[in-house]
Amino acid sequence: MEEKKSESITVSLEDEMRRSYLDYAMSVIIGRALPDASDGLKPVHRRNLWSMWESSNTWDKPFKKSARIVGDVMGKYHPHGEAAIYDTLVRMAQDFTLRYPLIEGQGNFGSIDGDPPAAMRYTEVRLNRISKELMGEIEKDTVPFNSNYDGSLKEPAVLPARFPNLLINGSSGIAVGMATNIPPHNMNEIIDGLIYLINKENPSMEDLIDIIKGPDFPTGGFILGKKGIREAYLKGKGLITIRAKAAVEKKAKDSIIITEIPYQVNKARILEKIGELIRERNIEGVAEFRDESDKDGLRIVLDLKKDASPQVILNNLYKHTALQTTYGIIFLALADNQPKMLNLMEMLNHFLNFRREVVRKRTEFELRQSEKREHVLEGLRIALNNIEKVVQIIKKSKKTEEAIFSLMKEFPLSKLQAQSILDMQLGRLTGLEREKIEEELNNLKSLILKLKETLADPKKIMEIVKKELIDVKNEYGDERRTSILEDSDFEIDVEDTIPEEEMVITHTSSGYVKRSPLSSYRFQGRGGKGKIGIKMKDEDEVQDIFVSTSHSYLLVFTNKGRMHWIKVLDIPDVSLSGRGRSIINLINIKEDEKVKAIVSLRDFREKGFIVMMSNNGLIKKTSISFFKKPRINGIIAMSIEKKDELLFAEKTDGKREVVIGTHYGKIIRFNEKSIRPMGRNARGVKSIKIVGTDKIVGMSTISENDRYIFTVTEKGYGKKTIIEEYKSQNRGGVGIKNIKTTNRVGMVCGISTLKEKDTILLVSSKGKVIRIKTEEIRPMSRYAQGVKLINLDEDDRLVSLAKVKEEL
Numbered sequence: 001m002e003e004k005k006s007e008s009i010t011v012s013l014e015d016e017m018r019r020s021y022l023d024y025a026m027s028v029i030i031g032r033a034l035p036d037a038s039d040g041l042k043p044v045h046r047r048n049l050w051s052m053w054e055s056s057n058t059w060d061k062p063f064k065k066s067a068r069i070v071g072d073v074m075g076k077y078h079p080h081g082e083a084a085i086y087d088t089l090v091r092m093a094q095d096f097t098l099r100y101p102l103i104e105g106q107g108n109f110g111s112i113d114g115d116p117p118a119a120m121r122y123t124e125v126r127l128n129r130i131s132k133e134l135m136g137e138i139e140k141d142t143v144p145f146n147s148n149y150d151g152s153l154k155e156p157a158v159l160p161a162r163f164p165n166l167l168i169n170g171s172s173g174i175a176v177g178m179a180t181n182i183p184p185h186n187m188n189e190i191i192d193g194l195i196y197l198i199n200k201e202n203p204s205m206e207d208l209i210d211i212i213k214g215p216d217f218p219t220g221g222f223i224l225g226k227k228g229i230r231e232a233y234l235k236g237k238g239l240i241t242i243r244a245k246a247a248v249e250k251k252a253k254d255s256i257i258i259t260e261i262p263y264q265v266n267k268a269r270i271l272e273k274i275g276e277l278i279r280e281r282n283i284e285g286v287a288e289f290r291d292e293s294d295k296d297g298l299r300i301v302l303d304l305k306k307d308a309s310p311q312v313i314l315n316n317l318y319k320h321t322a323l324q325t326t327y328g329i330i331f332l333a334l335a336d337n338q339p340k341m342l343n344l345m346e347m348l349n350h351f352l353n354f355r356r357e358v359v360r361k362r363t364e365f366e367l368r369q370s371e372k373r374e375h376v377l378e379g380l381r382i383a384l385n386n387i388e389k390v391v392q393i394i395k396k397s398k399k400t401e402e403a404i405f406s407l408m409k410e411f412p413l414s415k416l417q418a419q420s421i422l423d424m425q426l427g428r429l430t431g432l433e434r435e436k437i438e439e440e441l442n443n444l445k446s447l448i449l450k451l452k453e454t455l456a457d458p459k460k461i462m463e464i465v466k467k468e469l470i471d472v473k474n475e476y477g478d479e480r481r482t483s484i485l486e487d488s489d490f491e492i493d494v495e496d497t498i499p500e501e502e503m504v505i506t507h508t509s510s511g512y513v514k515r516s517p518l519s520s521y522r523f524q525g526r527g528g529k530g531k532i533g534i535k536m537k538d539e540d541e542v543q544d545i546f547v548s549t550s551h552s553y554l555l556v557f558t559n560k561g562r563m564h565w566i567k568v569l570d571i572p573d574v575s576l577s578g579r580g581r582s583i584i585n586l587i588n589i590k591e592d593e594k595v596k597a598i599v600s601l602r603d604f605r606e607k608g609f610i611v612m613m614s615n616n617g618l619i620k621k622t623s624i625s626f627f628k629k630p631r632i633n634g635i636i637a638m639s640i641e642k643k644d645e646l647l648f649a650e651k652t653d654g655k656r657e658v659v660i661g662t663h664y665g666k667i668i669r670f671n672e673k674s675i676r677p678m679g680r681n682a683r684g685v686k687s688i689k690i691v692g693t694d695k696i697v698g699m700s701t702i703s704e705n706d707r708y709i710f711t712v713t714e715k716g717y718g719k720k721t722i723i724e725e726y727k728s729q730n731r732g733g734v735g736i737k738n739i740k741t742t743n744r745v746g747m748v749c750g751i752s753t754l755k756e757k758d759t760i761l762l763v764s765s766k767g768k769v770i771r772i773k774t775e776e777i778r779p780m781s782r783y784a785q786g787v788k789l790i791n792l793d794e795d796d797r798l799v800s801l802a803k804v805k806e807e808l
Helices: 013-033 043-054 066-076 082-091 129-135 165-169 187-199 205-211 227-235 267-279 310-320 344-385 387-396 400-410 415-423 431-456 458-476
Strands: 103-106 124-127 145-147 154-156 171-174 179-182 222-224 237-243 245-250 254-260 286-291 300-304 324-330 332-335 338-341 483-485 502-508 512-517 542-549 553-558 562-567 595-601 609-614 618-623 646-652 657-662 666-671 696-702 708-713 717-722 748-754 759-764 768-773 798-803
Touching (some): 043 066, 043 082, 043 103, 043 154, 066 082, 066 124, 129 458, 165 187, 165 344, 187 344, 205 344, 227 237, 227 324, 227 344, 245 310, 254 310, 267 286, 267 300, 267 310, 310 324, 344 387, 344 415, 344 431, 344 458, 387 400, 400 415, 431 458, 502 595, 542 759, 553 646, 609 696, 646 696, 657 748, 748 798
Parallel strands (some): 542 798, 595 646, 696 748
Antiparallel strands (some): 145 154, 171 179, 179 324, 222 237, 237 324, 254 300, 286 300, 332 338, 502 512, 502 542, 553 562, 609 618, 657 666, 657 696, 708 717, 708 748, 759 768, 759 798
16 A cells, blocks of 8 residues: 655744744733733732632631642643742732732742742732732633633633722733833822812823822832933833932931932842942942841941041942832733733723723623513512412422423513512411512612613713722722832032042143142141152153142133033042043143143132133133133133233132232222223233333232232242231222342242231142141231241242132
């Protein structure tokens, strides 16, 4: 006998791989990874809840072993291993994972420290009360049922949820080529949003976002700003920043108390990271930290050292630990059995459409049951009205079937009615029972009419949906736990993590600039040798020294009259002897430009002026607000002629007096009001008349509390003189004698105004710096030569002075 050859089918490998992979991908997407937009559950969550409901493992019954539930779920509905089932069971019982836990657990279900739960043989579970709002109508043909994996049982395709569990408890999952990450929300806000959609014919997304403020995490904390929330609600995707809740407690010493941490952040790892940062000195100022968390709540305590800045330490913690983290919102879910990216309104409308169908199906079920019961009662009423005849027919009948047939033949009864008459107890024959049947029948007729009216009017169905939502809100709604901070600008800059302290800015004639903490320069008595503040190359020398604060801006003025600004923290912080960095690497100045003046500014919103002066004695003042928008190549601050250059700049409040000192010891004092405010392109007006080969070496302004004018000379001498010894003049004069310059003291190299107690820094061309308290120097007359302030080498000379503390 000839064998029949089987026919072969040729299939493209590429097509088969594509089809097989797509089948696999859809299986993962629909069967495992993504929640359904209707009840917010993945299959494994739904199967856990259904199995517990089926076995009456509810909130009003005793707890059952978790192992029993896991075994039932795995054996009946989810044959994918006990680990996935138990992990899901645990997650639904954790109050730090779900905003409204669906399962009540007894035993160790893990902790916010990342501790694993106890084995399922040790823990016990039962459905939480809120779960009845997910399951309660499932017996009323409200949702479709599918066959289980082996076709032996039926399981619900979706649960008839009375609240949008997907938004209220959130969900996360990674599928093939897609992921979802839906944060939990507040019950009250979500239901208020649903009611708004029901009531409003043309709802707006703006109104909806006003009602639903944003995610509400079970662990509390802060959401920084609304930009990411708004983007997620409008587009289905957005990024939000979550920050821990922390406060500074002031007692004998300051302490930082952390009581809430970001969602899904492991507390134990936060503590490990804080310890690591303290050990490696990335965070300084923490004396001790400990975890005081207990059954009453989370509490992390950091005791601070005496002079530590709590806000700086907090900013460092936010920057370097998970106390501040980002959360990516992705509103991806299964809608109509297809993965879809939904915005907020689409998610809520999908739930309302689903809920409307559930209520409609439930109403249809109740109508069917009521009509069936009405039909039975109509038969009972016929029997009661003809009871003697009914009894005779039953007595004469040999079998039940014969009795049913005889009753149907004698009276207008259906088989169901005849069977109900046979099933009727003798007690129903009393007069009272007859009245009850009549009353029940009348009530049923009213109910049937009402149910039919409801089914005929979609608005009435939505009124039922609305009422049930309000009932859920009243029973389970609570206050927000996560606060949303209005301002969206919460980026932590470098300066937010560095304590504010006074910094000394030094720059050299070759353009090198650096900063060092003022605390690095210890006080010395006058006449000391000073301290090496910077090591110089042979061809270089220190040009100037300034004092600012670490969080300030520096307005950098060049000899060409241009202004650039830079943050103090952008200037390299190097050792006292370090040279720093070339200024051309920090600001975009030209090769033929040199930095001549630096003004410290805390904020460009400050009111006041910048007074500038050139080598030829021209002076001008310009409002600070004119300098707040510099370009990459700088902006014009003062118009400078070819043979002139900008020398000095100082910040004023517009109510001061100006003093200008010359190389040969002259000084002029005049009122700032004689200089009218000018634009940036102005050249200025005459300030002092320069005689012969003299030149300007210093400019300062007299504030309300200033008492003295301080003068220093190139050979390290200086003096302070009461301001009143310098009479006020009109600007443009030659000035008066300030100090007697000789070969012993040298020529004047700088002047400054002083209060009663001020500190000055002096710097020499070779980089020596000395810090002196001026209260140790006695006042002298205008004609005095001064006293020795610093002991200099023969080839060295003083080049500049800086006042440490200056107040507008």
